[in-house]
Amino acid sequence: MPGEALLRGVLTGHPSPGRGARTVGAVANRPDLRGDVREFLTSRRAKLTPERAGLPAGGNRRVPGLRRVEVATLAGVSVEYYSRLERGNLAGVSAEVLDALSRALELDDAERAHLRDLATAASARPPTRKRAAPQHVRTSVQTTLDAITAAPAVVNNGRGDVVAANALARALYSDMFVEPTQRPVNHARFVFLDPRATVFYRDWTRAADETVAMLRTEAGRDPYDRALSDLVGELSTRSEEFRTRWAAHNVRQHYTGTKRIRHPAIGDIDLTYEAFDISADAGLTLLVYTAQPGSAHQDALSLLASWAATQDRTGDSAAESAAANQR
DSSP, X not given: XXXXXXXXXXXHTOOOSSTTGGGOOOOSSSOOHHHHHHHHHHHHHHHOOHHHHTOOOOSOXXXXXXXXXXXXXXXXXXXXXXXHHHTTOOTTOOHHHHHHHHHHTTOOHHHHHHHHHHHHHHHSOOOSSOOOOOSSOOHHHHHHHHHOOSSOEEEEXXXXXXXXXXXXXXXXXXXXXXXXXXXXXXXXHHHHHOTTHHHHBTTHHHHHHHHHHHHHHHHHHXXXXXXXXXXXXXXXXHOHHHHHHHHTTOOOOOSEEEEEEEETTTEEEEEEEEEEEOTTSTTEEEEEEEOOTTSHHHHHHHHHHHHHHHHHHHHHHHHHHHHHHHO
């Protein structure tokens, strides 16, 4: 079947011909690291114009961006050496060369980190046994979440699975928690596979771009994550919007940002989030969402808390009624 062929292409790094096949990248239990390196470097080179790099534009440019010889010159390496790197061979490349390449391609902090991650993965021996990322939190972490009563707070892993949440976060993301397409609840599945997401996120395009960029970042950091490869394969076969973005090889660091949400119960609300790594639990991140004090969004957040309390009481009443009917 076409979907099965496309999924095999995602996992092997060689998509089968057909609609959307060229847009699929590779990340798997046996990842095509050379392909990821090649596509990342060529896509960054294509984005950088000669004018921006301070080079003469010249003529007869058949492809956008800089030529290999121009990148090599800017990085201070030979054309042959840069061509080898762009073919995907980053094994053993020094930090100095990676820094020079980052400067030549004008990579931002997230792209620099991604390039280092790819080089580390290319130089390391594949793990014989990969430990699964945590799918639950310690009791003390959940207690901390529950103690945050004035702001939504969640704990995610690198794949965007919601590992834990407080009551206000479950209320904020009520659309995502109600009948998710698959457990565990996952931000990327909600964004690309749930039609409610296009209403929930008032700037869905931005949310989609950021979601894929974060998954790309995680794929470079942990290329042997089997669950991540399965997630990418699923989204690639089911969403053309995801495939197109995945092929762009954009990456992003997830420290802070803004969510512009249209909640089904309280209406529009803008929240700023801050991300904190949980040092005792590698791979888990705490995100806390706040509103500008004294703003209409702060009022909406208070309204959300009232709505959440109402839902809890309704749920308790329903549970009590069901128990009474069973007596």
